[in-house]
Amino acid sequence: MMRAMLEPGAGAPGFPAMRVLLPLLPIVLLAACGRQDGNQAEQSGVVANIMDQALPATDEPAPAPNAITPIEPPPDIETPAPPPAPAGLIPANVQGRWAGIGARCGDRSDALELTIAPDQLIFHESVGKVQSASAGADGRIAVQAAFTGEGESWTRTLSLKPSADGARLTIVNDGTAVTRKRC
Incomplete structure (x- = not known):
């Protein structure tokens, strides 16, 4: 019996099935976490994930603490810049x-x-x-x-x-x- 516990491959009947099912246990537990209870799905105002509502939906990352904030908006790439003023404007x-x-x-x-x-x-x-x-x-x-x-x-x-x-x-x-x- 001691030999069955120390050596791999030696064991009592039924344990090989346990070795196959043990790696699948985390997947089964994760699938169970995502399932909503029927009663919870019917209740309005119940927050399933509080972080979804706590974080603002932004496309841009927050600027670094030492970032330089531009005073003027960046130029519009589609609109060409106006031509330079011709010389001789001031009399x-x-x-x-x-x-x-x-x-x-x-x-x-x-x-x-x-x-x-x-x-x-x-x-x-x-x-x-x-x-x-x-x-x-x-x-x-x-x-x-x-x-x-x-x-x-x-x-x-x-x-x-x-x-x-x-x-x-x-x-x-x-x-x-x-x-x-x-x-």
């Missing part, structure tokens, strides 16, 4: 270098320093690429530009009003007017 009478009224011309640390090119406005800490410019009847020029500076991007419409002699330029931005002198 020649306002192009050039401008500084604050009390500042020295050429002082790069002046916060009011401005260089106006035909297609861009270069301020002390930002640059605006001109998207459109239109002249008004009173001599004002409305300039819409896409600005970048200090890690940010924005679009703004500025009103440029040169003086009659061309020595001064008043720029209105969001209701605030600043006058500069030509350098």
Whole structure:
């Protein structure tokens, strides 16, 4: 009898069937776990798996804790980017270098320093690429530009009003007017 317990292949009748059925036991137990009781299936509001309702249905994985969140949405691949603005949008009478009224011309640390090119406005800490410019009847020029500076991007419409002699330029931005002198 001891020999039957220690040696494989030696045993009492009926044990070989047990060896065949033993590996099937986990499959039978798993099948029984998925079965719903008839009474439970009829009850509304009974949660079969609480994790199905606890986790939101998302297609994207959560961003990493140190991920960079973009400020602007990614460009639409199907829509082509608009063509670059043609040169010469800003009239020649306002192009050039401008500084604050009390500042020295050429002082790069002046916060009011401005260089106006035909297609861009270069301020002390930002640059605006001109998207459109239109002249008004009173001599004002409305300039819409896409600005970048200090890690940010924005679009703004500025009103440029040169003086009659061309020595001064008043720029209105969001209701605030600043006058500069030509350098």
